[in-house]
Amino acid sequence: MSLKVIEMIEGLALEKPRMPITRIYRKLTEFAARTGERLPSYQAVHRVVQAIPVSLMTLAHSGSRIYCERFNLIHRREAAKSNAIWQADHAQLRILLLREDGTSSRPRPPIVIGDYSREIAGYYLGFEAPSVLRTSLALRQAV
Incomplete structure (x- = not known):
């Protein structure tokens, strides 16, 4: 052909x-x-x-x-400078911590990460399920 x-x-x-x-x-x-x-x-x-x-x-x-x-299922954004974009994530840690009642469990802290530098800007350590309140406390700490 x-x-x-x-x-x-x-x-x-x-x-x-x-x-x-x-x-x-x-x-x-x-x-x-x-x-x-x-x-x-x-x-x-x-x-x-x-x-x-x-x-x-x-x-x-x-x-x-x-x-x-x-x-095009994934659209990746990249920050041009520091503190331009922050990302929040709720990751279950691979460590066991002792609760106040004496039981041990794995915490799920909301973590705020700077997109440009990839460093942790803020977190809130707790055992509660992820929520808006926990994320906002981590964001407040980051600011």
Whole structure:
């Protein structure tokens, strides 16, 4: 198959609305008759269409919003300077601490981390479940 024919198949496959492979093959037959190109088999056309990445097909047929939802699941932000972005996290520590009643358990402190330097700006040590109150106390300590 020539590069021109492959580009024609890919271009037709990425058109909106989505075109069935039989229709792509019919249009390719017309193109080959007009230009004198050698007509590939239906199976060869099918293989070229199937080789197009799913992400590209989704972008072409469903649009950028659907593409972002399916393939850009993580958006990483990076701070340009210190204290520009802080992140709060509730991680269960891998240590056992003694509670006031004598039992031992693992604390789940909210931790405020500076995105630029990755240092801990504030925390609140407690055994209670994560909540807005605990996070705000850690944030207050960080400020």
